[in-house]
Structure formats: structure tokens, C-alpha cells
Amino acid sequence: MNALVIYDSVFGNTETIAQVIAAALGTQAIPVSQAEAGRLCGLDLLVVGSPTRGFRPTEGMAKLLHGLPKNHLTGVRVAAFDTRIALETINSRALRFLVDKGGYAASTLAKTLEKKGGVVTAPPEGFFVTGEQGPLKEGEGERAAAWAGGLGTRSE
Numbered sequence: 001m002n003a004l005v006i007y008d009s010v011f012g013n014t015e016t017i018a019q020v021i022a023a024a025l026g027t028q029a030i031p032v033s034q035a036e037a038g039r040l041c042g043l044d045l046l047v048v049g050s051p052t053r054g055f056r057p058t059e060g061m062a063k064l065l066h067g068l069p070k071n072h073l074t075g076v077r078v079a080a081f082d083t084r085i086a087l088e089t090i091n092s093r094a095l096r097f098l099v100d101k102g103g104y105a106a107s108t109l110a111k112t113l114e115k116k117g118g119v120v121t122a123p124p125e126g127f128f129v130t131g132e133q134g135p136l137k138e139g140e141g142e143r144a145a146a147w148a149g150g151l152g153t154r155s156e
């Protein structure tokens, strides 16, 4: 399977998850700063991940995906993930409410991938960190590997 993982990461948590997913798929994870549109077509599976920041993906990831020509991902199976803060680790009730209702990067990424012709092959997934900058919640690496395992075997 010709698969690729592209990620953005500020503090390293999304990178860790991206590497786990790439290893499970037997492929490479490359940072968004090194991703070029040409690399994204002709794939069997494209997995994209970003931290959730202000309820959405990073600017770098949004820019890459929005900049893809229409139908660039036609026929490519796609899946999106994000990292996000675990609600139970937020002390302020008001902030907890806002984060819960504000939305997450993965669903936005999945919609953009679909708009570019990608076939969404799994529901967008979030992996949790336990503070604003991490670290990842225990067990999230294993959960990411399991999620990736499901991507490889699904057919459209």
C-alpha cells in the first residue's frame, strides 16, 4: 500500500502520534513544512494530522490542504487525526465548556480532504494530551497504532 502521513506539530505530541501511525502503516511521516502537493497524488492512503489550536488545525496544515488543486485527491483514501487537550485536565469550567463546544482540527481536516476529492476512510480521530503543551495521555500511542491498523484494511 502506497501510504503517507503528513503532520504538523508545535510541541512534538502530534509528531509522536504521526510516527506511530506511519510505523503501523509501514510508511513515512513527513512534516507539513516538507510536504509538496505533487507528493500527495497517486497515493492509496493519505493520513493528515494537526494539533487542535483555537478549535482548528494549524495555519500551515490548513494552507497546504486548501492550496491543493480541486480533485487533487480523487481516488485517494484519506483519514484525519488531531491532538487535543483532555477536558478533565482543564480546571476552568468556562474554558472546559468552550473547548468542548468549539470543535476540533480533525473534522475540519477531513472535510477539506473530502473537498479535494479524497475518500474519507475512517471517522476523524482525536488523541489526548494532558496539558496545553502535552504530554500525551497514557495509552494514546497504542490507541493511535490501533486506529492506523484499521485504516490499512478498510476498502472503499
Ligand SMILES: Cc1cc2nc3c(=O)[nH]c(=O)nc-3n(C[C@H](O)[C@H](O)[C@H](O)COP(=O)(O)O)c2cc1C
Binding pocket: 008, 009, 010, 011, 012, 013, 014, 015, 050, 051, 052, 053, 054, 055, 056, 083, 084, 085, 086, 099, 102, 129, 131, 132, 133, 134
Ligand atoms: C494556543 C493554543 C491553543 C489551543 N487550542 C486548543 C483547542 O482549541 N482545543 C483543544 O482541545 N486543545 C487546544 N490546545 C492544546 C493543543 O491541542 C496541544 O497543545 C496540542 O495537542 C499539542 O500538540 P503538538 O505537541 O503537536 O503541538 C491549544 C494549545 C495552544 C498552545
